[in-house]
Amino acid sequence: MDQVIYVENLRHTYNDVVAVDDISFFVKRGEIFGLLGPNGAGKSTTTEILVGLKKRKAGLVKVLGFDPQDSDNEFKKRIGVQLQTPALFERLKVKEMLHLFASFYPQPLKVKETLELVGLEEKQNTLSSKLSGGQLQRLSVALALISNADIIFLDEPTTGLDPQSRRGMWDVIEDLQKQGKTIFLTTHYLDEAEKLCGRVAIVDYGKIIALGTPEELIHYHFAEQALEFNIPVEKRHLLASTVEGAKIEFNENRATVYTTEVVSTVASLLSLKDNGFKLDSLTVRGATLEDVFLKLTGRRIRE
Numbered sequence: 232m233d234q235v236i237y238v239e240n241l242r243h244t245y246n247d248v249v250a251v252d253d254i255s256f257f258v259k260r261g262e263i264f265g266l267l268g269p270n271g272a273g274k275s276t277t278t279e280i281l282v283g284l285k286k287r288k289a290g291l292v293k294v295l296g297f298d299p300q301d302s303d304n305e306f307k308k309r310i311g312v313q314l315q316t317p318a319l320f321e322r323l324k325v326k327e328m329l330h331l332f333a334s335f336y337p338q339p340l341k342v343k344e345t346l347e348l349v350g351l352e353e354k355q356n357t358l359s360s361k362l363s364g365g366q367l368q369r370l371s372v373a374l375a376l377i378s379n380a381d382i383i384f385l386d387e388p389t390t391g392l393d394p395q396s397r398r399g400m401w402d403v404i405e406d407l408q409k410q411g412k413t414i415f416l417t418t419h420y421l422d423e424a425e426k427l428c429g430r431v432a433i434v435d436y437g438k439i440i441a442l443g444t445p446e447e448l449i450h451y452h453f454a455e456q457a458l459e460f461n462i463p464v465e466k467r468h469l470l471a472s473t474v475e476g477a478k479i480e481f482n483e484n485r486a487t488v489y490t491t492e493v494v495s496t497v498a499s500l501l502s503l504k505d506n507g508f509k510l511d512s513l514t515v516r517g518a519t520l521e522d523v524f525l526k527l528t529g530r531r532i533r534e
């Protein structure tokens with residue numbers, strides 16, 4: 232197995248804040264690996280350590296055989312990096328910035344091609360300081376893509392993008408994989424991780440709380456299907472005795488009941504109509520990574 236990223240017992244602190252708490256994982260060549268977690272989970276800290284921008288406090292890290300923190304330019308040429316808070320040159324136009332970044336790499340993509348990938352052709356002569364938030368985000372991804380490097384690090388590549396641009400970015404990321412590249416990405420979008428990533432590590436408070444393919448994580452934690460329906464808050468108490476033993480989660484006026492016995496559970500819920508409760512807007516779905524996160528932490532990823 233060809234491991235291009237190897238991390239063992241990585242730890243990082245800022246004064247008394249433990250940002251990364253003893254995590255271990257590896258990334259295989261050609262996979263899309265996702266670090267998934269809520270705000271403050273330690274995703275950016277980990278990314279910055281992997282790309283050599285931050286010195287770790289403890290642990291072992293190898294990327295393409297290099298130790299990022301004492302690596303030379305050779306290492307930097309072999310990775311493309313998009314940071315969550317990039318330091319951009321405000322006085323450069325979009326295309327000038329891309330030309331500058333292209334000059335750092337041995338076999339960069341063409342500037343025109345890169346602009347097309349992220350849909351910034353019309354903004355190529357605009358100063359980066361005059362871009363909208365979403366455009367700036369696309370520029371920062373473009374600066375990673377232009378490297379044409381073997382490993383592309385993307386720290387929340389789709390945060391702040393409109394739904395259509397987000398899907399466009401998913402296509403770009405999937406194409407990178409088809410070209411044989413390895414992608415390390417962070418996200419707090421569970422649907423994004425489920426769609427794109429071969430394997431994910433779910434992180435919370437600096438620790439990995441689950442690691443595997445999205446399917447493995449879902450099947451390991453849930454044999455159940457999720458039934459969702461509307462229920463007024465004052466009727467919540469009716470459920471506990473009706474679907475005895477089943478796990479129930481409430482979110483405002485919506486309830487989720489996890490069950491392996493879909494038909495009989497629906498039948499029990501229908502019997503509640505005598506209490507003035509009708510089964511409104513019922514959906515039945517398989518469990519998702521969102522359910523896994525909720526089960527492991529008791530919280531939703533974006534509260």
Ligand SMILES: Nc1ncnc2c1ncn2[C@@H]1O[C@H](COP(=O)(O)OP(=O)(O)OP(=O)(O)O)[C@@H](O)[C@H]1O
Nearest residue numbers: 245248250269270271272273274275276277315419
């Ligand atoms: N430069 C810093 N100085 C002090 N504390 C920091 C610094 N950078 C991050 N932290 C803290 O370390 C923890 C992890 O932060 P990090 O930015 O790695 O999280 P994240 O998972 O990337 O979050 P987000 O989803 O908000 O980007 C947080 O508690 C944060 O407040």
Ligand SMILES: [Mg+2]
Nearest residue numbers: 274275276315
């Ligand atoms: Mg971050």
